[in-house]
Structure formats: structure tokens, C-alpha cells
Amino acid sequence: MSLNVLDCTLRDGGYYCDWDFNESLVGKYLSAMSLAKVDIVEIGFRFLPQSKSIGKFAYCEDDFLNSLSLPGNISYSVMINASELIDHAKGIKAAVNLLFTDKKNSPVDIVRIATHFKELEQCKEIAKNLNKLGYRVFLNIMQITLLDSKTISEMSSDVRKWDLIEVLYFADSLGNMESESVSMIVDSISKEWVNEIGIHTHDNKNQALSNTMKAIESGVSFVDATILGMGRGAGNARMEDLLVEIVSKGYDKYNPDPIFPLVINDFSRLKNEYNWGPNIYYNLSAMYGIHPTYIQEMSGDQRYSSEQMLSAINFLKDVESSFYSFESMIRAIPRSLxxxxxxxxxxxxxxxxxxxxxxxxxxxxxxxxxxxxxxxxxxxxxxxxxxxxxxxxxxxxxxxxxxxxxxxxxxxxxxxxxxxxxxxxxxxxxxxxxxxxxxxxxxxxxxxxxxxxxxxxxxxxxxxxxxxxxxxxxxxxxxxxxxxxxxxxxxxxxxxxxxxxxxxxxxxxxxxxxxxxxxxxxxxxxxxxxxxxMSERFDQMALLLETGKYFKLVCGAGNEDAEEVKRLTVLYTLAGAKGLDISANVEVVKACKEGVDLAFSLAEEFDINLKIRPFILVSVGMPGDHHVRKAVINLDTCIKCNLCIPVCPTDAIPESLVVIKDKCIGCDNCSAICPRPDIIHYEHNQRSLRQLLPECLKAGAEQIELHAAVSDDETIMDEWRLVSEVCPDGHISMCLDRLHLSNFAFENRIEKAKEIAKERLIIQSDGYPMSGGADDYNTTLQAVATADILNKKFNMTLRKRTNTLIYKKTNDVNQLLSGGTNSLTAKLAQQAGVKFQGASIGTFARQIVKEIVDDDDFYKNNKLIKKGYLIAKELVIANVGEINE
Ligand code: SF4
Ligand code: SF4
Structure with a gap:
């Protein structure tokens, strides 16, 4: 009688190493299989994608198999679990087509379907679809010892009628088969089955080899084994022993010699590592019909003492445990105290x-x-x-x-x-x-x-x-x-x-x-x-805030004059500013980035040690917020008094009185001085933030600020969530003031903003929005007062003993002083005992270097730049002290 030997080491042994075998071992294994004249190598499973990370032999994708040097004198099979395909949401056919292409394009010859008796009916469709694709199909019935002789015969008859299966395998899944039951099963199958029969044995009771030999004697012509018995639970019949045995019975085509070095040099090491093979626990599990996975899990986990394992077996023998269930295992393990x-x-x-x-x-x-x-x-x-x-x-x-x-x-x-x-x-x-x-x-x-x-x-x-x-x-x-x-x-x-x-x-x-x-x-x-x-940059920013060294130049949320932004950036980067707050406009971001680059190239010449690049932050705002609106003068009603021209801090109002939109920062100065209320109105710059913000980040911005001083809380928080989502790894800032919000609403909005941004949150406490310009204490008073409100709510705690508020060791909320900030802001805050993590200065910062920024010779004259940066530096130092890079 002809015999076919199938080695399934990589498939069944994969249960121990998550199917992650190393390349050199696989090379040696395949060549040993070829020299030993093994007929079929079951190279692994073909699982559907799993969430757990497992090795390539769990999927055996065609591309992967083609990358191996597969000897030509072997047929290759993969195993599939019927239950996986039966449960597939799109149905069996779709699952088969997901896993397999036409046989012509695959190195796989045989697909072995592993199934329990209860799933048998659905296996027909699996086999039909595999047949259609051109594969040889074997069927492997698991836990056959749970079936009686009549059921086995009927099952064999059913499968024969499908006319789809080449070899009908049975597996001693629980490892409790005796030699008499081997003969009984083979006889029961043979009554109705005309094709070949195969066997897969387990070694729980040290009988895998003898059962395999008995099966051959009874008429089985396909037999499984693995190197050193490597396989789930107690393992399988050992290939090296099987080949010696069958050669002695006259099957002298086979040669066990090439397997021995593999056993001694490679698989012994794996066995030491994973410890498969028969032992008292597997023996007991076989005796009591307990699924071997219980034993494998307990042995592999290494948490359980021998007493606990024996006690668990004792529990499992009295409950249904022929299928593995983690819950049963948990219930089975006795608790230590x-x-x-x-x-x-x-x-x-x-x-x-x-x-x-x-x-x-x-x-x-x-x-x-x-x-x-x-x-x-x-x-x-x-x-x-x-x-x-x-x-x-x-x-x-x-x-x-x-x-x-x-x-x-x-x-x-x-x-x-x-x-x-x-x-x-x-x-x-x-x-x-x-x-x-x-x-x-x-x-x-x-x-x-x-x-x-x-x-x-x-x-x-x-x-x-x-x-x-x-x-x-x-x-x-x-x-x-x-x-x-x-x-x-x-x-x-x-x-x-x-x-x-x-x-x-x-x-x-x-x-x-x-x-x-x-x-x-x-x-x-x-x-x-x-x-x-969350990068080094994030940490740099966090450190700047922690040490109070963060100075932010505000170029104006509505200022789209890219050239002006670039020049301001050059001066303030050299001066030590670490934040550049600009309009959310890609061209402006690019100009700002160029300004930073230019400053870094000039730094050496000016003997300035710049290390940390400033953070480019783009400002966006809600409709109604001052920072993102543009003034429009109605020339039909304007009386041409020209009072607005000199008060505009950005020269946005020319003699023609047509406001230059790129320059207008929506500061309100013009409408405040205009003699009539119906001449100047504001338009909000409507932009799709979801599209615009990623473009700005791609262009070089790293942070985003939302100007949120309007009353619509719900809309604000929707926008804030969007900002947080778009900029997940950088700080995000919310600019709030008390001109538009009550103290309570101010605090409440910060609470909500913090829930979303967590440690990425910065609050720009905007004292009196856009009121900067004058360099006196009164102008900056509200910036300090607003910061004080925030501190009392978030950064201070009540010392019960003295009934006084003291600062917490670490801030709950980082805040920047803003809105009327000037060279006296930090001084006033210090005098008032108000802590802050940085200063954000716009109008005043721009004003003090305006002449230099407007100079036509700006790029031609380094002396001019030096003069400008020294002016800027004084302002930076006045607010955050020396920046020692
Ligand atoms: S004064 Fe302010 S709001 Fe008016 S045009 Fe100038 S920048 Fe715009
Ligand atoms: S201040 Fe008012 S009325 Fe006078 S020029 Fe400006 S817009 Fe016209």
C-alpha cells in the first residue's frame, strides 16, 4: 500500500511561537524535508487577518511563500479553520476568495480544512469553492473520539457524496485515543469512504507513534508528524521516529537521516524554550477528555503551581471541557490568598x-x-x-x-x-x-x-x-x-x-x-x-512654559501681509521670541518660515546663539471675534474726515479710504474714532478650518490658536475639538477675554477646553483685546488682572491653616499674558504676585520696530536688522528675562 507522509511542524508547532519561525531555521527545515523525501509539508495556517500580532506562517500568503526556497519534490499544504470561514460576515464564498487566488498563481497545492463534526455541513461549500479554484482539498475531522462508530460511518458517507474531498483525515485532538479505537475509527470510515484516509495523532499518553503505526496497519495512507513532536498541547508523533519506523516496515523511499541534525541543533533548543511534549498533566487531560489547550495555557503562563494545575484538572474533569474556554479555566484555577x-x-x-x-x-x-x-x-x-x-x-x-x-x-x-x-x-x-x-x-x-x-x-x-x-x-x-x-x-x-x-x-x-x-x-x-x-518639540515648548521663557510675537490673526510678517519674524526670532502668532494663511506661514530661516542664518553673524526654533502658531477665530475680522468703510456715507487714517496701527487705511484687507487686523481703532457709527462695519473671514489648518501645518506651522471670545459656547467647543483633532501632537491655544465673557463664562470655557486639550492647552488671557500701543501700567492692567482670575481658579489652592491662596506646585493651566501687553506687563504682574508662563505681545511689539520693518533697505542693511532686533530684544527680556540658549 502506498503511504504519504505529511510534516506539519510549522503549522502545529506555530501554536508555541505564534508562527514566528526564523528564516534560517525554515531554510534548514525545508531542505531536510526534501532530502528525507517527505511527501507533503503543511507550511502553516492561512488565517483571516487577526488583531493579535502573529508570524507570517499563520497567514502563509502566496507572496511570502514565493519568497521562500521551496524544494520542488514536495507538495505544499496550508490549513484553514472551517469556523473562521463559516463565521465570516460576507459568507463562505467571499471568505474563500479573500484567502485564495486561482491555484495557477499559488505555490499551495493542498488546502486542509480543520473542522468539528458540528460544522461539517458548511465545509461542503468551503470545499466546493476551493475545488473551483483548482486546489486539492483534504478534510480533517477534529475530536473524532467523541463520535460513535455509526456517526462516523454516516459522516463518511455524507462527505463521499460531496465528491470534493481527496483525503478524509481524523485527528486525536484530545490525545486520548487507544489503539483499539484507531482500528474502530478506520473501519467505520472505510465502510462508506472509498478515497484515502489520513490520521493526525497527539502524544498526551506517549501513544502518538504507536497509534499512527496502528492506523497504517488498518489502512490509513496519509500520516502526520512533526519534528521532535512540536505541536499544540503535548505535541504529535515525532517525524524522526516515524520515518525510522516506516523504513523498517519497508517504506524505504524515506530517509530519516537529514532530520536528526535538525532535531539536535535546532528543535531541541525550541523544545527547551517552549516545553511541549507529554507529561503528567497532558496524560491526565487525555484521560479525562480535557482539551489540551487548558494544559498548554497553564504551563505556558507559568503562574500556576503544580498544585493549582492538578486542582484545575480536577475541576475540569467534572465539567464540559472538550472545548477550550478561558472562562472555564479561570473558574478552574484555585486562588491563593x-x-x-x-x-x-x-x-x-x-x-x-x-x-x-x-x-x-x-x-x-x-x-x-x-x-x-x-x-x-x-x-x-x-x-x-x-x-x-x-x-x-x-x-x-x-x-x-x-x-x-x-x-x-x-x-x-x-x-x-x-x-x-x-x-x-x-x-x-x-x-x-x-x-x-x-x-x-x-x-x-x-x-x-x-x-x-x-x-x-x-x-x-x-x-x-x-x-x-x-x-x-x-x-x-x-x-x-x-x-x-x-x-x-x-x-x-x-x-x-x-x-x-x-x-x-x-x-x-x-x-x-x-x-x-x-x-x-x-x-x-x-x-x-x-x-x-509627541516630540522633542512638544517637550521644548513645555519647558519654555514651565520656565516662563515663552515670548510670543503676535503678527495679527488678520494680518495677511506676508512680507511684513517675514520681517517681524526675522527681528523677533533674533531677539529670542519662541512663538510667532500669525494669520492662518499658507502664504503667510511660508513667509514666516522663511523669516525664521533668515534669522538663523544671520544669528552667527550677530554672534547670537539660537538653538530652539520659534514655534509658528496660526490663529483662527470665530465669527464676531476681533482678531479675525476686517474693517470695511462705506465710502457712500463716509464724510472723509480722515481721522481713522493715523490711528490704524497697521497702515491699513490709505488715503483712498479703501481698507487694505491683508493689513487690517480688525482692531477697532478706526471705528472707535469714526464720528458716525454706520460708516465702518466688519466682515468675518469665512474659511473652512478643516481644510485650511492641515495646509498651514503642512506649510510649517506647529500650533493653532482659536480666538474664542464670543458667546456661542457650543459652536466654540465644536471648533476647539476640530483644532485639537487637526493638531494632536502640538500645543493648542485658546484666546479668551473678559470683555466678552463674564468671569464665570471665562472659567467655564477653560474647564471645557482643558477636557479636550489636556496638557496641550495654553490659555491666552486677553486682558483688553487689541488695546496695546501705549507703554504704561494702565494699558497692561487688564492683562495682569485676567491672568489673576485664571490663576485663582486653576493654579492656586487654599491653604486652610492660614486661609490664604497659594500657588500649586505645578500649573493646571498654562497661560500667556495678552491684550494690552507692553514692556511693563511682566513688571506689573510680578509686583501683583501674578504668575504667568509667557507673554504674548502684538501691537506694541510691532509698533516699536515699525520704522525698521517698513524700511525699503531692510534686507540690504544688516545694521538695520541688528538695530531692530536689539529693540525687540529689550521687550523680550522685559517680559521673560534673558533667553540663555
Ligand atoms: S484701525 Fe484696525 S480695524 Fe481699522 S483698518 Fe486699521 S487695522 Fe483694521
Ligand atoms: S473716520 Fe470715519 S468718516 Fe472719517 S474718514 Fe474714516 S471712515 Fe470716514
């Missing part, structure tokens, strides 16, 4: 700091450079969940572990890390404690109690030993400002582990002492995300 009171108190350990928790998910590896850069930039407290090969120990503040098995597995490496290890020492057995005697342990307690989540200074109570929950407890108890996560990627939506983790996170969020949590790398959990790319 532990102790909530560790010897170490986490209190204030990370007070006011960010705590970054690094998990082991694939995104940590994927974003490792960004994570390292982030740590270096932000200097957070770094907690690493167990040992993580990708993060250098020098960047880790402490390692966190709470699973006894994980601690046992990693404790020999703790000493080399030279970092504290936070773990629940009291929960560990004596022997393990001994191994930790020379390690710097911070003993944070852990008590495991069903459904509970409680955090105290010395320990926590958790529903189970979940390292992330333990680390969250430490961060919380230690007074962290916020918790950031990387490598906490999550599972696919239907995975019960996902549901469990979501429920733990919700439980945490509901604690009264919970800290804000953000994910820096992609996650499927409902955690708000923050970009890990």
Missing part, C-alpha cells in the same frame, strides 16, 4: 511623576526606538513587567513581578539587572525567598480575592495575579501623576482574556484613587491613547 501588607511602602515613591509601565506585547518591540527616546526625553519612573529583553535595564527604574512561576524562571537574572525588583515577597515559598536573598527587593504586598481591586501604600488586593494590575497599584500608591502604558496590546475582541482585562481596567478606573491612564502604543483596550511621537 497572599498578604496585602508588604514591608515596602510605595507612598510618594513616584510622587508627581509620570509612571511608564512597559508590557511584553509585540508593540514594545515594534516601537522600541520611540520608547527609548521617550524615556530619555521625559524621564518617567519606568516599571517593566517582568524582564523584557528589549528595554535596557539602565532605563528601567524597577522591575515588577507577581507570578511565582515567572519569578522562579527569572530570579537568576535579577542580580545582573542591578535594579530593584518589586514583588509580593510574603506570597513566595521559602525556597524561592532564599534565591532572592541577595536581590534588592521592594516587597509590595498582594492579596488575591475574587472580584476585588483595592490599593494601599503597602500592597493591593486583586482578583488574580495580574502583573499589569499589580503594577497599576504600585503606580497609584506611589502618587504618580499619570500612568502611561506600552506593550499592553490586548487580544482579539472575542478572546475571553480581552474581556477579563477590560473588566479589570474598568474596575481600576472606578477606584477613587485611580490615576489617569494613557496608552503610548496601539492597544485594543479602552484606554485613551497619547502619541509616543
Amino acid at each position: 497572599g498578604d496585602q501588607n508588604g514591608d515596602w511602602s510605595a507612598k510618594n515613591w513616584a510622587r508627581g511623576k509620570d509612571v511608564l509601565i512597559i508590557g511584553a506585547g509585540p508593540s514594545t518591540k515594534l516601537y522600541i526606538d520611540e520608547i527609548i527616546a521617550y524615556i530619555k526625553r521625559k524621564n518617567p519612573i519606568v516599571l517593566c513587567l517582568n524582564i523584557n529583553e528589549y528595554i535596557p535595564a539602565k532605563l528601567v527604574t524597577a522591575y515588577v513581578a507577581c507570578s511565582e512561576w515567572k519569578i522562579l524562571a527569572e530570579c537568576s537574572r535579577y542580580l545582573d539587572l542591578q535594579k530593584p525588583i518589586i514583588l509580593p515577597l510574603k506570597n513566595l515559598p521559602k525556597e524561592l525567598k532564599k534565591l532572592l536573598s541577595n536581590i534588592n527587593i521592594l516587597d509590595y504586598g498582594l492579596l488575591v480575592k475574587d472580584g476585588e481591586f483595592d490599593i494601599s501604600d503597602n500592597g493591593c488586593v486583586l482578583d488574580r495575579e495580574l502583573t499589569i494590575a499589580y503594577a497599576l497599584s504600585i503606580a497609584t500608591a506611589s502618587g504618580a501623576k499619570q500612568v502611561l502604558l506600552t506593550g499592553i496590546d490586548g487580544y482579539e475582541a472575542s478572546n475571553p482574556k480581552q474581556l477579563e482585562m477590560i473588566s479589570r481596567l474598568e474596575q481600576y478606573k472606578n477606584l477613587s484613587n485611580a490615576k489617569p491612564i494613557y496608552a503610548l502604543t496601539p492597544t485594543t483596550y479602552p484606554i485613551e491613547d497619547k502619541s509616543i511621537y
Whole structure:
């Protein structure tokens, strides 16, 4: 009788390494298969896209397979799970066509459909569509030992009638098949089945090989095996043993010799790493009809003691467990108690700091450079969940572990890390404690109690030993400002582990002492995300605000005179301004950028050490806001008194009295002096922000300011959300005043703005909008007073003992003084004890260099530029002090 040997190492072994086999191993494996004369290699699965990150052998896409050196004397198969295709939203046919092209264009010869008996009927359609595409189709019936002889015969008869299946396989999924049942199953199939029969055995009871040989003896002509038995659960029949055995039975086409080096040099190492193969637990699971995944999960998790595993098996044997269910497993695991009171108190350990928790998910590896850069930039407290090969120990503040098995597995490496290890020492057995005697342990307690989540200074109570929950407890108890996560990627939506983790996170969020949590790398959990790319520029800006060194030149939200903006930019960049507030107009942004470049090229010549480029901010406003409107003079009613011409700060009113729109900044000076109220009116510059703002950012702007001093709260917040969305990684500013808003409305709007922008928020406290020009205390009084209102609400707290307001250590809201700002603003604020994070000056700043900016020889005469920048510098220093770059 002819025999066909199928090796499915890469497919079944992939359960251990997430189908991520290295290239060199695969090369050696394929050439060994070819030399051993193995007939078929099942090279992997062809899964539909999964949310979890898994290796290429889980998908076996044609392009990927074509990139491998596939020996020509082998047929190649892939396995599909029938359930995946049956559940596909667009139906079976669409799912098949999504996964497979015409056989002519694919290196795959055979598709093996893995199915349970209950899904058999739908497999017909899968097979039909695969046949149509030209593939050979094998059908693999799982958990056949659950069926009686009659059912097996009827099933075989049904499948025969389809006339679509070349080989009917049966699999000993639970690993509990005895040799008599092998013969019974083969006989039952043979009664109705005329084509070939195949077998896939499992080694729970060390009988995979003997069952395979028995099947051959009974008439099976397709047999599976894997190198060193690598496969789900206890693994499979070993290919090296099978070949030796069948050669001895006369199948001398096969040659086991090329397999041996592969076993010794490569797969032994994998076996040490993943530890598959028969053991007492798999043996018991086979005896009791427990799905081997329970055992694989418990063994792989390394959290469970042998007593816990035996106790779980004891539980599972009495319930339906022939299918794997995470919920059943959770119910099966007996809980250890532990102790909530560790010897170490986490209190204030990370007070006011960010705590970054690094998990082991694939995104940590994927974003490792960004994570390292982030740590270096932000200097957070770094907690690493167990040992993580990708993060250098020098960047880790402490390692966190709470699973006894994980601690046992990693404790020999703790000493080399030279970092504290936070773990629940009291929960560990004596022997393990001994191994930790020379390690710097911070003993944070852990008590495991069903459904509970409680955090105290010395320990926590958790529903189970979940390292992330333990680390969250430490961060919380230690007074962290916020918790950031990387490598906490999550599972696919239907995975019960996902549901469990979501429920733990919700439980945490509901604690009264919970800290804000953000994910820096992609996650499927409902955690708000923050970009890990939030860049060096963001930090530079944050530092300028923190140190009060942020001076912003306001060129005018409505000022579209690109040339004037460029010249002002040159002078104020040289003078040390770090913000350039300009109209949201792409041409103006480009001109501003050119001005910055020119200033940097002149800096050396003037012996100025410029390092941080100023931030270009574009201003946009709501209809009705002063900053974005343009004056229009009605020449029919105008009495031509010309009073408006000299009061215009931007020379926007020529003798013709036709306002130059590019120059008008909507300041109101003209209408204030005009003898009649019906001559001058204002037009709002209507623009589509959704289109305009990204264009401005693309042109070089990094921040956006919304002028929001109008009463329509709802519309304002819609625009603000848009601004936040368009500029997710930069600071965004809201300009507010009390001329148009009551104190209450002013504070209320800031609250709402903060909810959306969080730490990106800047409030431009606009004392008396556009009232600048004069350099006296009275002009700047309202700027300081408005800032004081904001501080009292957000940045100060009541000291109960003395009943006085004092400043908080860190600001809740960053604010810039604005609206009537001049050279005396900072001085007045200091005298009044009003803190601010920067100054924003428009009219006065432009006015003091106007003559130079208007000079025709501006670019020809560096002396002129030098003179202008020295004037500007005085104003910068008067407000934010020397900028020492
Ligand atoms: S005075 Fe102000 S509002 Fe009037 S034209 Fe000049 S810039 Fe525009
Ligand atoms: S101040 Fe009024 S009336 Fe006089 S010129 Fe200007 S627009 Fe005309």
C-alpha cells in the first residue's frame, strides 16, 4: 500500500511561537524535508487577518511563500479553520476568495480544512469553492473520539457524496485515543469512504507513534508528524521516529537521516524554550477528555503551581471541557490568598511623576526606538513587567513581578539587572525567598480575592495575579501623576482574556484613587491613547512654559501681509521670541518660515546663539471675534474726515479710504474714532478650518490658536475639538477675554477646553483685546488682572491653616499674558504676585520696530536688522528675562 507522509511542524508547532519561525531555521527545515523525501509539508495556517500580532506562517500568503526556497519534490499544504470561514460576515464564498487566488498563481497545492463534526455541513461549500479554484482539498475531522462508530460511518458517507474531498483525515485532538479505537475509527470510515484516509495523532499518553503505526496497519495512507513532536498541547508523533519506523516496515523511499541534525541543533533548543511534549498533566487531560489547550495555557503562563494545575484538572474533569474556554479555566484555577501588607511602602515613591509601565506585547518591540527616546526625553519612573529583553535595564527604574512561576524562571537574572525588583515577597515559598536573598527587593504586598481591586501604600488586593494590575497599584500608591502604558496590546475582541482585562481596567478606573491612564502604543483596550511621537518639540515648548521663557510675537490673526510678517519674524526670532502668532494663511506661514530661516542664518553673524526654533502658531477665530475680522468703510456715507487714517496701527487705511484687507487686523481703532457709527462695519473671514489648518501645518506651522471670545459656547467647543483633532501632537491655544465673557463664562470655557486639550492647552488671557500701543501700567492692567482670575481658579489652592491662596506646585493651566501687553506687563504682574508662563505681545511689539520693518533697505542693511532686533530684544527680556540658549 502506498503511504504519504505529511510534516506539519510549522503549522502545529506555530501554536508555541505564534508562527514566528526564523528564516534560517525554515531554510534548514525545508531542505531536510526534501532530502528525507517527505511527501507533503503543511507550511502553516492561512488565517483571516487577526488583531493579535502573529508570524507570517499563520497567514502563509502566496507572496511570502514565493519568497521562500521551496524544494520542488514536495507538495505544499496550508490549513484553514472551517469556523473562521463559516463565521465570516460576507459568507463562505467571499471568505474563500479573500484567502485564495486561482491555484495557477499559488505555490499551495493542498488546502486542509480543520473542522468539528458540528460544522461539517458548511465545509461542503468551503470545499466546493476551493475545488473551483483548482486546489486539492483534504478534510480533517477534529475530536473524532467523541463520535460513535455509526456517526462516523454516516459522516463518511455524507462527505463521499460531496465528491470534493481527496483525503478524509481524523485527528486525536484530545490525545486520548487507544489503539483499539484507531482500528474502530478506520473501519467505520472505510465502510462508506472509498478515497484515502489520513490520521493526525497527539502524544498526551506517549501513544502518538504507536497509534499512527496502528492506523497504517488498518489502512490509513496519509500520516502526520512533526519534528521532535512540536505541536499544540503535548505535541504529535515525532517525524524522526516515524520515518525510522516506516523504513523498517519497508517504506524505504524515506530517509530519516537529514532530520536528526535538525532535531539536535535546532528543535531541541525550541523544545527547551517552549516545553511541549507529554507529561503528567497532558496524560491526565487525555484521560479525562480535557482539551489540551487548558494544559498548554497553564504551563505556558507559568503562574500556576503544580498544585493549582492538578486542582484545575480536577475541576475540569467534572465539567464540559472538550472545548477550550478561558472562562472555564479561570473558574478552574484555585486562588491563593497572599498578604496585602508588604514591608515596602510605595507612598510618594513616584510622587508627581509620570509612571511608564512597559508590557511584553509585540508593540514594545515594534516601537522600541520611540520608547527609548521617550524615556530619555521625559524621564518617567519606568516599571517593566517582568524582564523584557528589549528595554535596557539602565532605563528601567524597577522591575515588577507577581507570578511565582515567572519569578522562579527569572530570579537568576535579577542580580545582573542591578535594579530593584518589586514583588509580593510574603506570597513566595521559602525556597524561592532564599534565591532572592541577595536581590534588592521592594516587597509590595498582594492579596488575591475574587472580584476585588483595592490599593494601599503597602500592597493591593486583586482578583488574580495580574502583573499589569499589580503594577497599576504600585503606580497609584506611589502618587504618580499619570500612568502611561506600552506593550499592553490586548487580544482579539472575542478572546475571553480581552474581556477579563477590560473588566479589570474598568474596575481600576472606578477606584477613587485611580490615576489617569494613557496608552503610548496601539492597544485594543479602552484606554485613551497619547502619541509616543509627541516630540522633542512638544517637550521644548513645555519647558519654555514651565520656565516662563515663552515670548510670543503676535503678527495679527488678520494680518495677511506676508512680507511684513517675514520681517517681524526675522527681528523677533533674533531677539529670542519662541512663538510667532500669525494669520492662518499658507502664504503667510511660508513667509514666516522663511523669516525664521533668515534669522538663523544671520544669528552667527550677530554672534547670537539660537538653538530652539520659534514655534509658528496660526490663529483662527470665530465669527464676531476681533482678531479675525476686517474693517470695511462705506465710502457712500463716509464724510472723509480722515481721522481713522493715523490711528490704524497697521497702515491699513490709505488715503483712498479703501481698507487694505491683508493689513487690517480688525482692531477697532478706526471705528472707535469714526464720528458716525454706520460708516465702518466688519466682515468675518469665512474659511473652512478643516481644510485650511492641515495646509498651514503642512506649510510649517506647529500650533493653532482659536480666538474664542464670543458667546456661542457650543459652536466654540465644536471648533476647539476640530483644532485639537487637526493638531494632536502640538500645543493648542485658546484666546479668551473678559470683555466678552463674564468671569464665570471665562472659567467655564477653560474647564471645557482643558477636557479636550489636556496638557496641550495654553490659555491666552486677553486682558483688553487689541488695546496695546501705549507703554504704561494702565494699558497692561487688564492683562495682569485676567491672568489673576485664571490663576485663582486653576493654579492656586487654599491653604486652610492660614486661609490664604497659594500657588500649586505645578500649573493646571498654562497661560500667556495678552491684550494690552507692553514692556511693563511682566513688571506689573510680578509686583501683583501674578504668575504667568509667557507673554504674548502684538501691537506694541510691532509698533516699536515699525520704522525698521517698513524700511525699503531692510534686507540690504544688516545694521538695520541688528538695530531692530536689539529693540525687540529689550521687550523680550522685559517680559521673560534673558533667553540663555
Ligand atoms: S484701525 Fe484696525 S480695524 Fe481699522 S483698518 Fe486699521 S487695522 Fe483694521
Ligand atoms: S473716520 Fe470715519 S468718516 Fe472719517 S474718514 Fe474714516 S471712515 Fe470716514
